[in-house]
Amino acid sequence: MDHVHLARALFGMSLGFHIIYATLGVGIPFMVTVAEVSYALTGDHDYAVMAKRWTRGFTVLLAVSITTGTTVALQLSLLWPKFMQLVGQVIALPFLIEVFAFFLEALFMSIYVYAADRIPRRWRILSVLLVAIGAAASALLITDANAFMNAPQGFRLVNGRAVDIHPWQAVFNRALPTSDFHVMMTAYMAVGFVTAAIAAYGLLKKSHTERERKHQYKALMLSLALGGLFGLVAAISGDSAGKYLAKYQPEKLAVAEGLFQTQAHAPLVIGGWVSGTRQDVIGGIKIPDFLSWLATERLDGVVLGLNSFPRDTWPPLFLHLFFDGMVGIGTLLIFFAIFAWLVKTLRKQHEYPFPNWMLGVTVLTGPLAMLAIELGWIYACIGRQPWIIYHVMRTADAVTSAPYVGWMFVLFMLLYLLLAIGSITVLRFYFSRHPLSDDIDPSAPKPRRVVWLP
Amino acid sequence: MTAAIWGISLLWAIVFIYGIAGSIDFGAGFWAMVFFKEEHASAATIANRYLSPLWEVTNVFLVLFSVSLVGLFPTAAFVFGNILLVPGCLILIFLTLRTVFMVYAHSIDRYQQPLRVISGITGVIIPALLMSVFPIAQGNFLIQNHGRLTLSLTQLFSSPTTYVYILLGLTSELFLSAMLLADYSRIANDSTAFYLYRKQAIWLGPINMVWAFIAFFWIAQSAPWLEKDMLSQWPWFLVSGGFFVLGYLLTVSTRENLHLRFRLAVVSHVVQYGCAMIGYGRAHLPYLIYPYVTIQDSFTNSEMFRALIVVLILGIAILFPGFIWFWRLFLENRAYVSKED
Numbered sequence: 001m002d003h004v005h006l007a008r009a010l011f012g013m014s015l016g017f018h019i020i021y022a023t024l025g026v027g028i029p030f031m032v033t034v035a036e037v038s039y040a041l042t043g044d045h046d047y048a049v050m051a052k053r054w055t056r057g058f059t060v061l062l063a064v065s066i067t068t069g070t071t072v073a074l075q076l077s078l079l080w081p082k083f084m085q086l087v088g089q090v091i092a093l094p095f096l097i098e099v100f101a102f103f104l105e106a107l108f109m110s111i112y113v114y115a116a117d118r119i120p121r122r123w124r125i126l127s128v129l130l131v132a133i134g135a136a137a138s139a140l141l142i143t144d145a146n147a148f149m150n151a152p153q154g155f156r157l158v159n160g161r162a163v164d165i166h167p168w169q170a171v172f173n174r175a176l177p178t179s180d181f182h183v184m185m186t187a188y189m190a191v192g193f194v195t196a197a198i199a200a201y202g203l204l205k206k207s208h209t210e211r212e213r214k215h216q217y218k219a220l221m222l223s224l225a226l227g228g229l230f231g232l233v234a235a236i237s238g239d240s241a242g243k244y245l246a247k248y249q250p251e252k253l254a255v256a257e258g259l260f261q262t263q264a265h266a267p268l269v270i271g272g273w274v275s276g277t278r279q280d281v282i283g284g285i286k287i288p289d290f291l292s293w294l295a296t297e298r299l300d301g302v303v304l305g306l307n308s309f310p311r312d313t314w315p316p317l318f319l320h321l322f323f324d325g326m327v328g329i330g331t332l333l334i335f336f337a338i339f340a341w342l343v344k345t346l347r348k349q350h351e352y353p354f355p356n357w358m359l360g361v362t363v364l365t366g367p368l369a370m371l372a373i374e375l376g377w378i379y380a381c382i383g384r385q386p387w388i389i390y391h392v393m394r395t396a397d398a399v400t401s402a403p404y405v406g407w408m409f410v411l412f413m414l415l416y417l418l419l420a421i422g423s424i425t426v427l428r429f430y431f432s433r434h435p436l437s438d439d440i441d442p443s444a445p446k447p448r449r450v451v452w453l454p
Numbered sequence: 455m456t457a458a459i460w461g462i463s464l465l466w467a468i469v470f471i472y473g474i475a476g477s478i479d480f481g482a483g484f485w486a487m488v489f490f491k492e493e494h495a496s497a498a499t500i501a502n503r504y505l506s507p508l509w510e511v512t513n514v515f516l517v518l519f520s521v522s523l524v525g526l527f528p529t530a531a532f533v534f535g536n537i538l539l540v541p542g543c544l545i546l547i548f549l550t551l552r553t554v555f556m557v558y559a560h561s562i563d564r565y566q567q568p569l570r571v572i573s574g575i576t577g578v579i580i581p582a583l584l585m586s587v588f589p590i591a592q593g594n595f596l597i598q599n600h601g602r603l604t605l606s607l608t609q610l611f612s613s614p615t616t617y618v619y620i621l622l623g624l625t626s627e628l629f630l631s632a633m634l635l636a637d638y639s640r641i642a643n644d645s646t647a648f649y650l651y652r653k654q655a656i657w658l659g660p661i662n663m664v665w666a667f668i669a670f671f672w673i674a675q676s677a678p679w680l681e682k683d684m685l686s687q688w689p690w691f692l693v694s695g696g697f698f699v700l701g702y703l704l705t706v707s708t709r710e711n712l713h714l715r716f717r718l719a720v721v722s723h724v725v726q727y728g729c730a731m732i733g734y735g736r737a738h739l740p741y742l743i744y745p746y747v748t749i750q751d752s753f754t755n756s757e758m759f760r761a762l763i764v765v766l767i768l769g770i771a772i773l774f775p776g777f778i779w780f781w782r783l784f785l786e787n788r789a790y791v792s793k794e795d
């Protein structure tokens with residue numbers, strides 16, 4: 001690999017790794033807040049137990065997301081110094097505001113975890129809510145920086161120098177609303193399915209007592225409901241992201257659908273292999289007119305194809321599969337959540353309406369949702385290539401001139417491997433040492449009210 | 455003062471806070487490793503308790519530094535980014551290992567021992583690597599190559615100048631953290647730990663001072679431009695030395711019951727480092743990287759500067775109550791500090 005590709009590989013690997021933990025870091029505090037509020041409203045001790053155990057897992061994950069986040073933040077300067085020079089002049093604000101979001105999260109996380117026994121419940125809920133807000137804000141702000149890379153504005157380049165700079169215009173760029181909305185909704189959706197998967201895995205274990213099954217079941221229902229709900233909104237937000245692309249970044253949409261000719265009545269293609277030489281998608285299922293409808297809300301809307309752009313600015317064609325993978329997983333998960341809801345409604349009289357095979361499928365939904373997040377980001381980032389800032393700066397021009405990038409790649413790969421194994425081991429070990437039965441206190445008071453979520 | 459001077463002062467302030475907080479953080483990791491034996495168990499516990507809630511906040515200051523550098527001095531960020539790939543990545547790797555393993559050790563008691571060693575060793579390596587940025591910013595070890603600078607790693611790691619700075623950083627780190635941990639033990643009413651840490655501070659203080667003089671003479675050799683400017687900043691260094699003597703006398707004369715006196719000693723040592731840093735920072739002006747980058751021509755545009763300052767002030771104002779609450783709950787709270795495990 002050449003220098004630029006090595007740098008891209010290193011940066012992509014760091015972000016790809018960070019994003020797993022970061023997404024969980026956005027979603028789990030939200031789930032904990034929901035659980036804490038449910039506990040406060042219903043008095044059902046199970047929700048307090050959920051909050052406690054999710055938080056436990058979260059503290060381990062948080063360490064990884066903070067350190068890998070620090071890594072990507074600094075690698076941004078170390079690998080793409082030319083890019084950061086422009087960032088500093090035009091779009092430094094989200095990065096700075098984000099620091100305060102981190103402070104917010106770090107402060108209240110310490111308070112929530114280490115001081116929980118010393119503050120009243122009202123303040124506890126407030127602290128975890130602030131943790132969730134801090135995490136959400138940090139995700140929204142960093143996504144804003146990425147949105148700027150897709151839709152740069154608020155400055156002009158004259159002889160390579162940025163002039164006429166308006167920092168706030170850069171912050172409120174055209175890509176911001178759709179991308180922030182989509183990132184947020186997909187993060188909540190994904191974490192819903194992850195906790196659902198964990199609960200389903202627990203339910204599949206034979207050794208559990210009735211009391212534990214009841215608890216797991218409640219966690220499963222809450223998680224599936226939230227995952228499905230946010231899934232629906234995520235699909236809507238994804239649709240608006242697509243419309244944004246059609247308008248402002250047509251190459252990216254064209255590559256997602258393997259569309260070469262600019263045309264009205266453009267078809268949507270599911271699956272298949274995009275061939276540059278044949279200018280077609282080999283083996284995909286074509287749905288006539290549908291792409292035009294999605295992109296422009298008219299069956300005869302014109303969608304730009306790749307041939308309308310110079311060949312050397314095409315993103316790589318394999319991205320079609322990444323895009324389809326993301327959309328496919330999203331659609332599947334939404335249908336699965338709806339199906340689960342139907343089964344539950346139809347088999348009301350059963351205490352545990354889900355057959356084992358459904359629990360098995362639920363265990364798969366968690367990893368699939370995380371996979372969709374990865375696919376989406378890789379599509380978004382590589383789909384912008386060869387630009388690091390769309391139509392402003394090429395990735396190859398931004399790269400560092402320092403040697404040894406390859407070695408750093410190897411070192412970081414080993415590090416991430418170690419972290420992945422380490423965090424899984426620690427979580428498994430911790431939860432086997434502190435089984436659910438320890439946390440479920442049989443002497444806990446009975447719920448005051450009926451449960452307000454399924 | 456020009457806007458660029460305000461900008462660089464802000465940046466130095468962040469470096470100073472990270473320097474102090476990082477010294478305590480990394481130093482506490484080191485002391486927790488050294489004092490793991492039974493008879494010192496409470497000293498190690500104190501160090502660990504101090505670390506638990508603090509590392510996240512310290513870490514954010516590192517991020518704040520890099521973000522502020524990019525926002526305030528984009529061209530300097532460009533040059534630094536371009537040359538620091540290897541030291542930067544090594545720092546990141548060690549930092550990640552350290553933090554993550556510290557948190558892992560929290561969840562798995564059985565792994566405490568090996569993990570403590572990791573946190574102790576990285577507690578020395580990370581500050582050492584961070585210190586190596588200072589000689590780099592003096593313009594040593596840089597090679598001009600096709601119009602872009604690169605760093606010569608062999609020169610960096612074979613030059614005595616690097617090690618002079620590293621040792622200065624390490625003695626300061628261990629001295630300061632011993633002082634602060636002693637103060638923390640005092641709040642916890644743990645006199646064994648208090649005397650243990652005070653003892654370390656008492657022998658480390660003079661060593662640190664002597665090394666500071668050696669470092670100065672070394673700078674005089676390797677970077678005459680800096681020596682000249684440092685001499686013209688003599689009042690700052692004099693005041694710094696004065697605060698060292700004051701703090702040291704207070705430390706030596708403190709017994710367990712003289713609470714206020716020890717707190718004053720800690721404060722004077724912190725002020726001592728503050729003054730030394732101001733002196734050094736002013737001497738370094740106008741260069742960020744000698745002689746390639748000055749603060750004026752790497753400074754950001756005025757719109758961005760104004761926006762950054764507004765955000766900084768608003769952010770600090772909003773978070774201030776949170777900081778106060780945090781301080782009350784952890785650092786000044788006798789119940790938390792001295793709680794049994």
Ligand code: HDD
Pocket residue numbers: 150175179180182183186187189190234235237238239241242243245252326327329330331369370372373374375376377378379380381383
């Ligand atoms: C659980 C994860 C997940 C799921 C189910 C979906 N997405 Fe997505 N998608 C993401 C996770 C994601 C993401 C990781 O969050 C991305 C990457 C960059 C971004 O802004 O969001 C993304 C980007 C992204 C983009 C590119 C935006 C850009 O580059 O500016 C489009 C057009 C879509 N999505 C469209 C969809 C559609 C039509 C979906 C239908 C269900 C969908 N996504 C489901």
Ligand code: HEM
Pocket residue numbers: 008009011012013015016017019080083142143144145146149374377378381382385388395
């Ligand atoms: C919101 C913040 C993000 C920013 C500022 C950002 C920026 C960048 C930059 C500067 C590059 C290098 C240029 C390139 O090769 O594409 C890159 C590449 C990449 N990014 Fe992003 N990115 C962001 C989010 C993400 C996330 C969250 C992922 C998670 C998977 C991701 C995945 C990738 C990948 C895989 C590459 C490598 C591309 C390649 O190998 O060609 N990005 N991104």
Ligand code: HEM
Pocket residue numbers: 015018019022023025026062065066067068069070071072073074076101102103105106134135136138139140142143183187510513514517
């Ligand atoms: C270029 C891309 C990115 C950069 C530079 C970046 C930077 C960072 C940094 C510096 C941290 C550590 C914060 C600390 O010290 O406390 C962090 C953590 C985190 N990041 Fe990222 N990040 C990127 C991508 C993302 C994305 C795309 C998301 C969300 C979808 C995200 C969400 C988070 C979250 C939730 C944390 C948890 C820790 C915390 O907030 O303290 N990050 N990130």
